[in-house]
Amino acid sequence: DAKTTQPPSMDCAEGRAANLPCNHSTISGNEYVYWYRQIHSQGPQYIIHGLKNNETNEMASLIITEDRKSSTLILPHATLRDTAVYYCIVRVADNQGGKLIFGQGTELSVKP
Amino acid sequence: DVKVTQSSRYLVKRTGEKVFLECVQDMDHENMFWYRQDPGLGLRLIYFSYDVKMKEKGDIPEGYSVSREKKERFSLILESASTNQTSMYLCASSLVLSVLPNYGYTFGSGTRLTVV
Numbered sequence: 001d002a003k004t005t006q007p008p009s010m011d012c013a014e015g016r017a018a019n020l021p022c023n024h025s026t027i028s029g030n031e032y033v034y035w036y037r038q039i040h041s042q043g044p045q046y047i048i049h050g051l052k053n054n055e056t057n058e059m060a061s062l063i064i065t066e067d068r069k070s071s072t073l074i075l076p077h078a079t080l081r082d083t084a085v086y087y088c089i090v091r092v093a094d095n096q097g098g099k100l101i102f103g104q105g106t107e108l109s110v111k112p
Numbered sequence: 113d114v115k116v117t118q119s120s121r122y123l124v125k126r127t128g129e130k131v132f133l134e135c136v137q138d139m140d141h142e143n144m145f146w147y148r149q150d151p152g153l154g155l156r157l158i159y160f161s162y163d164v165k166m167k168e169k170g171d172i173p174e175g176y177s178v179s180r181e182k183k184e185r186f187s188l189i190l191e192s193a194s195t196n197q198t199s200m201y202l203c204a205s206s207l208v209l210s211v212l213p214n215y216g217y218t219f220g221s222g223t224r225l226t227v228v
Contacts, residue, residue, distance in 0.1 A: 036217075043220050044155070046218070100204075101157065102147075102155035
């Protein structure tokens, strides 16, 4: 299974863009990059996923490098409610449904 | 709004008790998962199921069993609870991988189990 490496913690000023990096140098060609976040005392929440093209939705943007060895999650205008642990996950692709294996994630603190 | 519902938010049980953690999803998802989360160890997969009556061991199945008699319900069973099973337990569900684009897992809010 491809593994990911994320910084353990980051700070961001409220209203600024938060850029969360992730390295996944052993990713396979058919594996997707997923991002989840977990706000304190809640279950993880899906944010976005991508294969090789950049993706954007109402929550965030995902930038994947051309060689797919790294990606960046961008929260364009961070708010205090974005304070959470963010997980970058490479999805194990198997016929029974692709288990999600979580790493330690990045603890993002958005400060006023 | 689609949901994964876990029956209890907080639970306190005694050592040696048989404990049932229930999870129900209303999204007609094929796959269901049980994780536990501990400080410093992150989320670890206990068991998962990709169909009714089917189950697969995750990374830490010891001391646990599961039951999936209906598509919407996935139960985690602690046959004889021990103090090292004190943890936050999270249930999740998803569509089968082959259904594209798969938007990911939906998690429940978690059950914080304390074994005394």
